[in-house]
Amino acid sequence: MLLVLRIRHIIALLTLLMMPFISTSLALAHADYVSSEPPADGTVTAAPERIVIVFSQELKPEGNTIRVTDARGNQVDRGDTTLNRNDPNRKTLIVSLNPGLSDGVYTVNWKNAGADGHSETGRFRFTISAGTTPAAAPLPATSGAEAPWLALLATGSGALLIGWALRRRVMRQS
Template identity: 30%
Template sequence: MKKILFMLMCMFICIPTIANAHTELTSSNPKEGQMVTEELDEIVLDFAGSIEELSTMKLMKDGEEVSLSQVQVQDKKMVGSPSAPLENGSYIIDWTIAGEDGHPISGKVSFTVQIKQMQEEKEEAQPKAANKENEQQDKGEVQKENQTSSNSVTTIITVILLVVLCLGVALMFRKKRK
């Protein structure tokens, strides 16, 4: 019985470590929902843990990919450089990484470019742009909620599997004693 209690105690101590094993986005430049008012030379995504070289990012505007001259993975960072100055409008950084644990994780960061030189041309369309910006922010919040829900489901499944495994081991030990 002491062995079973010891095993269960060890399991519950290990669960927080297992549940947080997935790498997540900790910060970005530009930030989610940010309005960029100066030329953007690079896009930087920072993650909680090291990411693999297979990790990628795409920059999207109005459903079309915007060319990045290069995307580099540097330990916990992914850096992309736009090929040309970004035009005013709404953008989405669509990223996919492979974390240290090998699980693929993806997400999106939306932001808006509104550089003053181009702002005069778009003043008439500003109410429409404001509505699009609000829609992009709402989409970003939904995507964050979906990613959090996915992590929660993974954690719950992991806990259930560990409990079942421990109970199976405990039953095996119990049968051997008899």
């Protein structure tokens, strides 16, 4: 009877330890990059007037940035990143570009402020080419979503280690 009681306590403890994993799956849903205009790794034949990025979840109106640089690292956007007021889902950011951008490769670095309180960062490239400049090597569109999986793995490993130690202790006492 005492052993059954201890097993129930261990199951209850392990259930409590697993609760963060259940809520973590909900917390890992961030406002990730979905699409952009110009498209990531795309080529346009004329300089765009602005960069538009769509994300997977609602964003806060403040705390978002899009920074666009040329191949030499010079900023070519106007620093006016805004949440698109015409998007009823509040998932779209816009930044204006300086007029008269020349052919070349441009890098877009972004940081968003999700309505859930989490922020993501990422980057991608696009090329302006009237047909005379070779396209750049692709730079994958990235977001900061990879890091939470490492934390989840470390937490899971720790929970398993605690469970193993508790089981070993119970087995010794039996």
